[in-house]
Amino acid sequence: MTQPGQPPTDLERAVTALVQALRAGGAAAGLAGAELEDAVAGTLAFLRRRLTADFTVDEFGFDPDFTEHVYLPLLRPLFHQWFRTEVTGIEHVPAEGGALVVANHAGAVAVDSLMTQVAVRETHPQRRYLRMLAADLVFATPGVGPVARRTGSTLATHTDAERLLSSGELVGVWPEGFKGVGKPFRDRYRLQRFGRGGFVAAALRTGVPIVPCAVVGAEEAYPVLGNASALARVLGLPYLPLTPTFPWLGPLGLVPLPAKWLIQFCEPIDTTGYGPAAAEDPEVVFELTDRVRETIQHTLYALLDRRGRVFG
Amino acid sequence: MVTGVGGELGGRAARRLAADEAVERVIGVDLRPPRHPLGRGEFVRADVRSPLVARLLRQAEVDTVLHMGVIATPAAAGGRVVQKDINVLGTMQLLAACQKAPSVRRLVVKSTAGIYGASPRDPAVFTEDMAARSAPRSDFARDSIEVEGYVRGLARRRPDIGITLLRMASVVGPTIRTVLTEYFALPVLPVPLGRDGRLQLLHEDDAVAACVRAVRAEPVGPCNVAGDGVLMTSQAVALTRRPWVPVPPLLDRPVQWLSRSAGVAALPRDHQALLAYGRVVDTTRMRTELGFAPAHSTRATFESYLAALRDRDRGPEAVTAP
Missing domain, CATH: 1.10.10 (Arc Repressor Mutant, subunit A)
Structure with a gap:
């Protein structure tokens, strides 16, 4: 000095x-x-x-210091003031140990996954972090990839999923993937195909409960009216959404519409009864996948009824 | 028998083994003489590609071969052609000699975690049973994949030889010079724009200790070796306290060309991928089966390297200062 x-x-x-x-x-x-x-x-x-690089990250690149001081403060106003999100059933998310949260996916950019992450962190009594499984495109995108890793995401592969689950983490997965976020507005709240049920196999192998989760609001926040598929192919993207504001208003078009959001966590489905060997049994995997899908679909309809007015 | 004793790690491993009473005899083989005396160990100036090595194995009735003669940097070998020749053909010849030597019971080969590659499509953590999703672009990693192929071939033909393959994370430390240590010594660090890799490092002392441990322990097959913890590229750069410039992918080549023509080491492409995406390996087998725990974490390893680097930088000034 x-x-x-x-x-x-x-x-x-x-x-x-x-x-x-x-x-x-x-x-x-x-x-x-x-x-x-x-x-x-x-x-x-x-x-x-x-x-001074005085912080530590885990083997997945999760950086709680960054998540707590930069990422969550940026998302909280969106969660509370803009979307006025109401969370129900948070008691269905276990207090400790591995669990797999499976949710619907919608709304052009994956804001619903970020809001689910905030919902768990804000309303869960143990303030748990939701570790998200994301597509490889996320990690290949400059700027986005490092932030995704820092905030706890990792690649959606069974090795990463099982590693997180068996170390007792709470993991979030959106099995509809790009089919869900890129689907047109007229198909809103209609669940797309759930892939091959890889998430069920991961839960079975690690013996963790599956918590189905329904999110209402993302469809109206970014209503996908069309898809510029030819341009998307040129840019190497899985889809290029056209919304009422994007790309017409430029970067302003990225601001979501202030829809009312509801997030509900449903009763967990226990997987320990099946044993890890059931992960290799397609019948069990498909049956459980369907059960999760049906639960989310019915909860979505119930939530839509409860919400009433979209921007109310 | 220890190959590659002319290298930093090979020489130190041979010296450590020679200091051990339980080891009857240590023969160090390399074309380059060792930098430090091998103690009780004998140095034989020989090329692993020559028939001399096969004769040595038989005459001395060698029971254990520690193969460290795999060279990571082309500069250390004298060019890429020589490097590949020594790495791939050298290993091939050495393993052929081992196959024909009935006395050989144990083989330890130094490999690299680089064989897993580094890309955004990779799982976060590699275990030993995984392979690269996209073929590594680096010469050394490709050599090591070939080397591992030959080792597997030998394992099939001579099931009585116990084999340990050490897949080491990037070795860093106060004395060793690698591509990575040269990079972090640059006056201005070019970092990949919008990317941040997870780095895992292995201290040079731990690398030597792991080799010595592998010679004594039961064979475990392929085994990842790395220090605890993860350091992000951005953290490593911040710890160096050097200025840095983000380089967009399109400008990679011009920056490479510039830095090379300025006479400083250019970063090979695979290391750019490492800095951009990183790679983490699972070390459960190292702990439970090999029974080895590194003394230095990834962060401590990097800090020991930085401390040595600062001393080196300060060196000339200290001489001129009154």
């Missing part, structure tokens, strides 16, 4: 400016007094940790 009387260095000036900017930002967000000072100190501590 410099002695009093010495002119401040550039670095000190930069830090002072940063602190003032943070104070102003915090005050604008409605913070005051000790709360504001805490927020400023917290942000500075976070920046120091990032600059």
Whole structure:
């Protein structure tokens, strides 16, 4: 540190400016007094940790420090204020140990998976993290890939899924994949095919419960009116959605419509009774896959009834 | 018999074995002389590709072969052609000699975790029974895949030889010079734009210790060897406290060309993939079957390397300072 009387260095000036900017930002967000000072100190501590690499990630690249201080604060306003999300049945998500949350997928970009992640973190009594399984395209996309890994996602393969589940993590999977997010608005809340049931096999092999989860709201947040499939092929994307605002309004078109969201976690399906060998039995796998699919579909209809007005 | 004793790791492994009373005799083989004395060990200047090695194996009634003569960097071998020749043909000849030597009972081969490749389509953690989803583009990894193929061939023909294949994570430390250590010593680090790989490192001391352990322990077949924990590329870059520039994929080649013409080491393509996507291997077998636990975590390994690097950087100044 410099002695009093010495002119401040550039670095000190930069830090002072940063602190003032943070104070102003915090005050604008409605913070005051000790709360504001805490927020400023917290942000500075976070920046120091990032600059000195003073944080650890797990073998999947999950970075709780980043998730807690950057990612979740960005998503929370979307979850509470914009979508006014209501969560029910969180008691069906186990307090500890591995479990597989299986949910429907919709709405052009996979905001529903992010909102489910926030829902678990915000409303679960143990504030668990939902580790998401994502398509390889996510990890191949510059910018998106590292953020996905930092926030706990990993590749949707049975090895990664089973590794997470057997180490007692809560894992989220969206078996409809691109078929779900890319489906047109007229098919809203109609579940697409659930693939080959790989997620059921993973749950059977690790003996963890399956928690079906229904999400209402994503379809109207990004209503997919059309698909520019020719352009998508040129760009190497699985689909290129056209919504009422995208791409007509440019980047503004990425702002979701403020639909009302409901997320319901359903009663868990126990898989221990079947034994790990049942993972190789297509009959059991298909039967369980269908059961999960039916549960989510019925819950979706019930939630739609309850919601009433879309933007209400 | 230890091959590749002219290399840093091979030489140290041979010295460690020679210091062990239980080991009757240690013969170090390489074309290059060892950098440090092998102690009780004898150095034989020979090419693993020559018939001399087969004769040595028979005459000395060698029971254990530790094959460290697989060279990771072309510069250390004297060019890519020589490197491939030593790695692939050398291993082929050495294993053929082992097959014909009835005294050989145990074979330990140094391989690399690079054989798993590094891409966004890979599972997060590789276990020994997995193979690369997309063929690795690096020369050394491809050599190692061929080497492992020959080792499997020998295992079929001589089931009485117990084999351990050590698939090591990138070896880093205060003294060893590899592509990765050269990279992190650059004055400005080019990092892949919008990407961040998970790195797993192995300390040079642990690499040597793992080889020595594998010679003594029961054979375990292929076995991943890596330090605990994961360091992101961005974390490693932050720890170096050097300036960095993001490089978009399209500019890879021009940047490579620039850095090469500026006389600094250019990063091979496979290492770009490593920095961009990373690779983590499962080390359960290393702990439970090989019975080996590295003394240094990935982070401690990198920090020991950085400490040595800072000393090296400070070196000339310390001399001129009064």
